Amino acid sequence: MTMDNVARNGLVLLGCGKMGSAMLAGWLKRGLPPESVWVIDPKPSDWLQSTGVTINGDLPEQPAIVLVAVKPQMMGDALPAIAAMGGGKTLFVSVAAGTPISSFEAALGDDSPIIRAMPNTPAAVGRGITAIIGNSHTTPAHLDTAEELLTAVGQVVRLDSEDQMDAVTGVSGSGPAYVFHMIECLAKAGEAQGLSPDLAMQLAQATVAGAGALAEEAEETPDQLRVNVTSPNGTTQAGLEVLMDEETGLPPLMAKTVAAATDRSKELRNG
Numbered sequence: 001m002t003m004d005n006v007a008r009n010g011l012v013l014l015g016c017g018k019m020g021s022a023m024l025a026g027w028l029k030r031g032l033p034p035e036s037v038w039v040i041d042p043k044p045s046d047w048l049q050s051t052g053v054t055i056n057g058d059l060p061e062q063p064a065i066v067l068v069a070v071k072p073q074m075m076g077d078a079l080p081a082i083a084a085m086g087g088g089k090t091l092f093v094s095v096a097a098g099t100p101i102s103s104f105e106a107a108l109g110d111d112s113p114i115i116r117a118m119p120n121t122p123a124a125v126g127r128g129i130t131a132i133i134g135n136s137h138t139t140p141a142h143l144d145t146a147e148e149l150l151t152a153v154g155q156v157v158r159l160d161s162e163d164q165m166d167a168v169t170g171v172s173g174s175g176p177a178y179v180f181h182m183i184e185c186l187a188k189a190g191e192a193q194g195l196s197p198d199l200a201m202q203l204a205q206a207t208v209a210g211a212g213a214l215a216e217e218a219e220e221t222p223d224q225l226r227v228n229v230t231s232p233n234g235t236t237q238a239g240l241e242v243l244m245d246e247e248t249g250l251p252p253l254m255a256k257t258v259a260a261a262t263d264r265s266k267e268l269r270n271g
């Protein structure tokens with residue numbers, strides 16, 4: 001069992017900011033003992049210090065897993081701390097946007113098993129989704145290990161090709177931010193119609209959370225669920241005529257949004 005192996009041999013987390021913390025919170029909540037976790041981070045947060053994990057201490061020589069969660073721009077400074085673990089039994093998993101597997105092979109040795117992953121922050125509440133792809137040294141067992149670890153914080157999908165990672169980043173890696181912004185916009189729009197800020201925010205948050213849960217649990221597709229809300233000539237139809245406009249509505253805006261994020265992921269590859 002992955003969690004048993006990780007608990008026995010240790011997990012090293014390189015970088016514990018927003019994404020690293022989100023995943024670590026999920027694993028600790030799922031029972032990973034804090035004494036099995038070593039974190040390297042220059043400015044550990046109060047939350048991290050409260051968890052009981054080892055922070056900036058001596059590292060195990062061959063941990064089960066090293067999870068790399070530093071910004072792509074910091075990778076050159078950060079990787080030397082874990083380079084000595086390359087070429088052995090340690091499995092490396094990077095969640096960095098844009099940074100290709102080949103960069104890690106150059107730093108850690110191309111005989112190291114390396115998995116590139118793209119998670120998202122709902123991992124903090126066990127509702128993330130992570131896409132993974134391994135290098136030529138990852139065996140089916142390595143992929144199973146990564147999948148089991150990441151399943152502890154949400155769903156996992158396996159990619160056929162590393163090329164898909166840029167678009168995945170544009171959709172699900174960055175996607176929570178689009179949805180949070182939608183909540184902000186919905187609340188602001190409610191305020192513009194005369195609701196108090198608190199009431200408007202409560203309505204907007206519960207609506208997005210409830211619609212997301214329904215979309216996941218219902219047998220109907222999202223478009224059918226949309227139709228179910230829309231009474232002929234009613235209020236929803238009036239709203240959707242604005243939102244679904246093919247020229248000025250959400251379809252072209254979302255397409256441009258995801259394309260911009262995908263393009264930025266491609267740019268990050270070049271530093």
Ligand SMILES: NC(=O)C1=CN([C@@H]2O[C@H](COP(=O)(O)OP(=O)(O)OC[C@H]3O[C@@H](n4cnc5c(N)ncnc54)[C@H](OP(=O)(O)O)[C@@H]3O)[C@@H](O)[C@H]2O)C=CC1
Pocket residue numbers: 014015016017018019020040041042043069070071072074077078079095096097098118119120121173174
């Ligand atoms: N946030 C998200 O939603 C997602 C992020 N990612 C990826 O996760 C990675 C981290 O992103 P995010 O968590 O948002 O960024 P953060 O800046 O919040 O976290 C990065 C952490 O790494 C620390 N750090 C900087 N230099 C080093 C170093 N040399 N050694 C160890 N730690 C270091 C930073 O410390 P300090 O702040 O002091 O510099 C910070 O705590 C990125 O590669 C990003 O692409 C992937 C999916 C989603």
Ligand SMILES: O=C(O)[C@@H]1CCC=N1
Pocket residue numbers: 097169173174
């Ligand atoms: O904004 C970023 O670059 C990272 C990657 C996906 C989400 N956050």
